[in-house]
Amino acid sequence: MEKYSLQHKKAWEFDTYDFWVRTAGTPKERAKKDKENPLKMLKQYANYFEKFEGIEIANICGSCGKKAIPLALLGANVTVFDISEANKKYAIETADAAGVKIEYEVCDIMEIDMDKYAESFDVVFMEGGILHYFHDINAFMKIMNNLLKTEGKMICSDFLPFSQISYILGLQQPTMSYFATEIFEGEMAHARFYNEEIRKQIPKCQYRKYTISEIINSIIENGFSLERFDEHPSWENDKFPGEFTAIAKKR
Numbered sequence: 001m002e003k004y005s006l007q008h009k010k011a012w013e014f015d016t017y018d019f020w021v022r023t024a025g026t027p028k029e030r031a032k033k034d035k036e037n038p039l040k041m042l043k044q045y046a047n048y049f050e051k052f053e054g055i056e057i058a059n060i061c062g063s064c065g066k067k068a069i070p071l072a073l074l075g076a077n078v079t080v081f082d083i084s085e086a087n088k089k090y091a092i093e094t095a096d097a098a099g100v101k102i103e104y105e106v107c108d109i110m111e112i113d114m115d116k117y118a119e120s121f122d123v124v125f126m127e128g129g130i131l132h133y134f135h136d137i138n139a140f141m142k143i144m145n146n147l148l149k150t151e152g153k154m155i156c157s158d159f160l161p162f163s164q165i166s167y168i169l170g171l172q173q174p175t176m177s178y179f180a181t182e183i184f185e186g187e188m189a190h191a192r193f194y195n196e197e198i199r200k201q202i203p204k205c206q207y208r209k210y211t212i213s214e215i216i217n218s219i220i221e222n223g224f225s226l227e228r229f230d231e232h233p234s235w236e237n238d239k240f241p242g243e244f245t246a247i248a249k250k251r
Contacts, residue, residue: 004183004206005108008133009083011188011203016086019190020064027090031069031097038070044232045127048155048247052076058117058147060109060126065091065102067127072100079103079121081112110134112143119149127157129243132207135183137214141222148250154224157245160231161211176209183208215246224248 001009024030039046045067049055053075059068062080064087071078072095080091080102088104095102105112124144134140144154161178176184185204194202210218219226227247234242 001108001111004135005083005110007203008188008205011205012082012084013086014188014202015198016064016084016190017090019193020087020090023193024064024066027093028097030094031099034069034073034094034098038073041070042067045125045155045157045245048245049123055122056120056149058121058124060124060144061128061130061133062091062104063087063128065094065104067125068102069095069098069100071125072102073098077103079105079117081105081107081109083108110139110143112147114143114146118146121147121152122149123153123155124148125155127155129159129189131156131158131215132209133205135206135208137208137210137218138222141218141224145223145250150250152250154219154248154250155245156219156248157232157243158215160241160244161209161215178211180209212244215244219246219248223251225251 025033034041052071055076057071057076057078059071059078059080062068062082063084065080068078068080068091080088082088082104083106085106088106091102091104107113124147131137131140148154183206186207187199188202188205191199191202216226216229225248227249228245229247230245231241232243232245234240236242
Protein backbone atom coordinates (compact mmCIF):
# COMPACT_ATOMS: atom_id res chain seq x y z
CA MET A 1 0.00 0.00 0.00
CA GLU A 2 1.33 3.43 -0.95
CA LYS A 3 2.40 5.75 1.86
CA TYR A 4 -0.38 8.22 1.04
CA SER A 5 -2.95 5.39 1.12
CA LEU A 6 -1.79 4.41 4.60
CA GLN A 7 -2.23 8.03 5.64
CA HIS A 8 -5.78 8.03 4.23
CA LYS A 9 -6.53 4.81 6.06
CA LYS A 10 -5.46 6.37 9.37
CA ALA A 11 -7.64 9.42 8.68
CA TRP A 12 -10.69 7.33 7.83
CA GLU A 13 -10.31 5.15 10.90
CA PHE A 14 -10.08 8.08 13.34
CA ASP A 15 -13.26 7.98 15.46
CA THR A 16 -15.11 6.88 12.34
CA TYR A 17 -17.57 4.37 13.77
CA ASP A 18 -18.61 6.73 16.57
CA PHE A 19 -18.85 9.60 14.08
CA TRP A 20 -21.40 7.66 12.02
CA VAL A 21 -23.38 6.78 15.13
CA ARG A 22 -23.52 10.45 16.12
CA THR A 23 -24.41 11.78 12.69
CA ALA A 24 -26.33 8.95 10.97
CA GLY A 25 -27.71 7.10 14.00
CA THR A 26 -26.95 3.66 15.37
CA PRO A 27 -26.85 0.89 12.75
CA LYS A 28 -30.36 -0.10 13.82
CA GLU A 29 -31.63 3.48 13.48
CA ARG A 30 -29.93 3.94 10.11
CA ALA A 31 -31.29 0.61 8.86
CA LYS A 32 -34.83 1.69 9.71
CA LYS A 33 -34.44 4.83 7.55
CA ASP A 34 -32.95 2.81 4.70
CA LYS A 35 -35.80 0.31 4.78
CA GLU A 36 -38.51 2.98 4.83
CA ASN A 37 -37.54 4.35 1.41
CA PRO A 38 -34.36 2.99 -0.18
CA LEU A 39 -34.95 4.91 -3.42
CA LYS A 40 -35.06 8.17 -1.48
CA MET A 41 -31.81 7.26 0.29
CA LEU A 42 -30.14 6.90 -3.11
CA LYS A 43 -31.11 10.50 -3.93
CA GLN A 44 -30.52 11.51 -7.58
CA TYR A 45 -28.28 8.52 -8.18
CA ALA A 46 -31.30 6.21 -8.41
CA ASN A 47 -32.05 7.70 -11.82
CA TYR A 48 -28.81 6.35 -13.28
CA PHE A 49 -29.64 2.70 -12.68
CA GLU A 50 -31.70 0.94 -15.33
CA LYS A 51 -32.68 -1.72 -12.80
CA PHE A 52 -31.60 -2.99 -9.38
CA GLU A 53 -32.80 -6.56 -9.03
CA GLY A 54 -29.99 -9.08 -9.46
CA ILE A 55 -27.31 -6.75 -10.80
CA GLU A 56 -23.73 -6.93 -9.54
CA ILE A 57 -22.50 -3.56 -8.23
CA ALA A 58 -19.02 -2.52 -7.11
CA ASN A 59 -19.47 0.44 -4.75
CA ILE A 60 -16.10 2.19 -4.82
CA CYS A 61 -15.09 3.92 -1.58
CA GLY A 62 -18.53 2.96 -0.30
CA SER A 63 -17.77 4.24 3.20
CA CYS A 64 -20.42 3.37 5.83
CA GLY A 65 -22.75 1.69 3.33
CA LYS A 66 -25.04 4.69 2.95
CA LYS A 67 -25.71 3.80 -0.70
CA ALA A 68 -24.76 0.11 -0.70
CA ILE A 69 -27.50 -0.85 1.76
CA PRO A 70 -30.36 0.90 -0.11
CA LEU A 71 -29.09 -0.76 -3.30
CA ALA A 72 -29.15 -4.15 -1.58
CA LEU A 73 -32.66 -3.49 -0.29
CA LEU A 74 -33.71 -2.89 -3.89
CA GLY A 75 -32.36 -6.29 -4.89
CA ALA A 76 -28.81 -5.59 -6.07
CA ASN A 77 -25.77 -7.68 -5.13
CA VAL A 78 -23.35 -5.09 -3.76
CA THR A 79 -19.65 -5.32 -2.99
CA VAL A 80 -18.17 -2.31 -1.21
CA PHE A 81 -14.48 -1.52 -1.68
CA ASP A 82 -13.14 0.87 0.95
CA ILE A 83 -9.96 1.47 2.93
CA SER A 84 -11.50 1.74 6.42
CA GLU A 85 -12.19 -1.12 8.84
CA ALA A 86 -14.34 1.27 10.90
CA ASN A 87 -16.50 2.02 7.87
CA LYS A 88 -16.90 -1.72 7.30
CA LYS A 89 -17.99 -2.32 10.89
CA TYR A 90 -20.76 0.29 10.66
CA ALA A 91 -21.86 -0.85 7.19
CA ILE A 92 -22.04 -4.55 8.04
CA GLU A 93 -23.94 -3.91 11.27
CA THR A 94 -26.39 -1.67 9.41
CA ALA A 95 -26.87 -4.22 6.64
CA ASP A 96 -27.55 -6.93 9.25
CA ALA A 97 -30.10 -4.68 10.96
CA ALA A 98 -31.74 -4.01 7.58
CA GLY A 99 -31.95 -7.73 6.82
CA VAL A 100 -29.72 -7.63 3.73
CA LYS A 101 -26.27 -8.92 2.86
CA ILE A 102 -23.46 -6.88 1.36
CA GLU A 103 -19.90 -7.92 0.62
CA TYR A 104 -17.25 -5.57 1.97
CA GLU A 105 -13.58 -5.60 0.96
CA VAL A 106 -11.23 -3.44 3.03
CA CYS A 107 -8.38 -2.60 0.68
CA ASP A 108 -6.55 0.08 -1.23
CA ILE A 109 -8.67 0.65 -4.35
CA MET A 110 -5.49 0.69 -6.42
CA GLU A 111 -4.71 -2.83 -5.18
CA ILE A 112 -8.06 -4.58 -5.68
CA ASP A 113 -7.52 -8.30 -6.25
CA MET A 114 -8.15 -8.63 -9.98
CA ASP A 115 -7.70 -12.40 -9.88
CA LYS A 116 -10.91 -12.38 -7.87
CA TYR A 117 -12.84 -9.37 -9.17
CA ALA A 118 -11.88 -8.72 -12.81
CA GLU A 119 -14.95 -8.46 -15.07
CA SER A 120 -17.27 -9.31 -12.17
CA PHE A 121 -19.63 -6.33 -12.14
CA ASP A 122 -22.47 -4.89 -14.18
CA VAL A 123 -21.98 -1.46 -12.57
CA VAL A 124 -19.18 0.36 -10.77
CA PHE A 125 -20.63 3.20 -8.71
CA MET A 126 -18.97 5.98 -6.76
CA GLU A 127 -20.34 9.18 -5.21
CA GLY A 128 -19.62 11.73 -2.53
CA GLY A 129 -16.30 12.92 -3.95
CA ILE A 130 -13.49 10.36 -4.09
CA LEU A 131 -11.30 11.09 -7.13
CA HIS A 132 -9.06 13.52 -5.26
CA TYR A 133 -7.86 10.67 -3.01
CA PHE A 134 -6.13 9.05 -6.00
CA HIS A 135 -2.95 10.51 -7.44
CA ASP A 136 -3.13 8.86 -10.88
CA ILE A 137 -6.59 9.18 -12.39
CA ASN A 138 -5.69 7.14 -15.46
CA ALA A 139 -4.57 4.18 -13.33
CA PHE A 140 -7.79 4.55 -11.32
CA MET A 141 -10.00 4.50 -14.43
CA LYS A 142 -8.19 1.43 -15.78
CA ILE A 143 -9.08 -0.42 -12.58
CA MET A 144 -12.71 0.67 -12.87
CA ASN A 145 -12.78 -0.64 -16.43
CA ASN A 146 -11.19 -3.95 -15.42
CA LEU A 147 -13.84 -4.52 -12.75
CA LEU A 148 -16.65 -4.32 -15.29
CA LYS A 149 -18.12 -6.94 -17.55
CA THR A 150 -18.22 -6.06 -21.24
CA GLU A 151 -20.84 -3.33 -21.78
CA GLY A 152 -20.85 -2.70 -18.03
CA LYS A 153 -21.63 0.80 -16.78
CA MET A 154 -19.64 3.22 -14.64
CA ILE A 155 -21.60 5.77 -12.61
CA CYS A 156 -19.02 8.28 -11.42
CA SER A 157 -20.36 11.14 -9.33
CA ASP A 158 -17.86 13.55 -7.83
CA PHE A 159 -17.07 17.15 -6.99
CA LEU A 160 -16.99 19.55 -9.90
CA PRO A 161 -13.58 21.22 -10.19
CA PHE A 162 -15.39 24.52 -9.59
CA SER A 163 -14.20 24.04 -6.01
CA GLN A 164 -10.70 24.77 -7.25
CA ILE A 165 -11.81 28.17 -8.48
CA SER A 166 -13.95 29.39 -5.62
CA TYR A 167 -13.75 29.05 -1.86
CA ILE A 168 -17.47 29.81 -1.60
CA LEU A 169 -18.43 26.14 -1.40
CA GLY A 170 -16.92 25.97 2.06
CA LEU A 171 -14.92 22.80 1.40
CA GLN A 172 -12.10 24.17 3.57
CA GLN A 173 -9.29 23.05 1.29
CA PRO A 174 -6.34 25.15 0.12
CA THR A 175 -7.04 27.45 -2.82
CA MET A 176 -4.78 26.88 -5.82
CA SER A 177 -4.66 27.20 -9.58
CA TYR A 178 -7.43 25.40 -11.43
CA PHE A 179 -4.70 23.74 -13.50
CA ALA A 180 -2.51 22.76 -10.54
CA THR A 181 -1.22 19.19 -10.67
CA GLU A 182 0.70 19.02 -7.40
CA ILE A 183 -0.25 16.84 -4.46
CA PHE A 184 -1.33 18.85 -1.40
CA GLU A 185 -2.16 18.07 2.19
CA GLY A 186 -5.66 18.71 3.49
CA GLU A 187 -8.11 17.66 6.15
CA MET A 188 -10.29 14.61 5.74
CA ALA A 189 -13.96 15.25 5.02
CA HIS A 190 -15.27 15.07 8.60
CA ALA A 191 -12.59 17.10 10.33
CA ARG A 192 -14.65 20.29 10.28
CA PHE A 193 -17.26 18.69 12.54
CA TYR A 194 -14.83 18.39 15.46
CA ASN A 195 -13.61 21.00 17.93
CA GLU A 196 -10.18 22.50 17.30
CA GLU A 197 -8.32 20.29 19.77
CA ILE A 198 -9.60 17.04 18.27
CA ARG A 199 -9.35 18.43 14.75
CA LYS A 200 -5.59 18.86 15.19
CA GLN A 201 -5.27 15.16 16.04
CA ILE A 202 -6.94 13.85 12.88
CA PRO A 203 -4.41 12.60 10.32
CA LYS A 204 -4.28 14.65 7.13
CA CYS A 205 -4.87 13.31 3.63
CA GLN A 206 -2.82 13.78 0.48
CA TYR A 207 -5.01 15.08 -2.33
CA ARG A 208 -4.75 15.61 -6.08
CA LYS A 209 -7.46 17.76 -7.72
CA TYR A 210 -8.39 17.25 -11.38
CA THR A 211 -9.81 19.54 -14.03
CA ILE A 212 -12.99 18.67 -15.93
CA SER A 213 -10.97 17.85 -19.03
CA GLU A 214 -8.63 15.56 -17.08
CA ILE A 215 -11.60 13.64 -15.70
CA ILE A 216 -13.43 13.34 -19.03
CA ASN A 217 -10.28 12.43 -20.96
CA SER A 218 -9.29 9.79 -18.41
CA ILE A 219 -12.69 8.15 -18.90
CA ILE A 220 -12.44 8.22 -22.70
CA GLU A 221 -8.81 7.11 -22.83
CA ASN A 222 -9.17 4.11 -20.52
CA GLY A 223 -11.66 1.87 -22.24
CA PHE A 224 -14.95 3.74 -21.77
CA SER A 225 -17.48 5.41 -24.02
CA LEU A 226 -18.80 8.49 -22.25
CA GLU A 227 -22.59 8.53 -22.58
CA ARG A 228 -23.71 11.35 -20.32
CA PHE A 229 -22.26 14.13 -18.16
CA ASP A 230 -24.62 15.91 -15.74
CA GLU A 231 -24.01 18.77 -13.32
CA HIS A 232 -25.71 19.12 -9.93
CA PRO A 233 -26.03 22.02 -7.46
CA SER A 234 -23.63 22.34 -4.55
CA TRP A 235 -24.72 20.96 -1.18
CA GLU A 236 -24.07 24.29 0.50
CA ASN A 237 -25.39 26.79 -2.07
CA ASP A 238 -27.66 25.56 -4.83
CA LYS A 239 -26.94 28.66 -6.93
CA PHE A 240 -23.53 27.18 -7.72
CA PRO A 241 -22.48 23.91 -9.35
CA GLY A 242 -21.09 21.41 -6.89
CA GLU A 243 -21.13 17.90 -8.34
CA PHE A 244 -21.16 16.06 -11.63
CA THR A 245 -22.22 12.56 -12.66
CA ALA A 246 -20.49 10.87 -15.59
CA ILE A 247 -22.10 7.80 -17.15
CA ALA A 248 -19.80 5.62 -19.23
CA LYS A 249 -19.96 2.15 -20.77
CA LYS A 250 -17.08 -0.28 -21.02
CA ARG A 251 -16.11 -0.64 -24.65
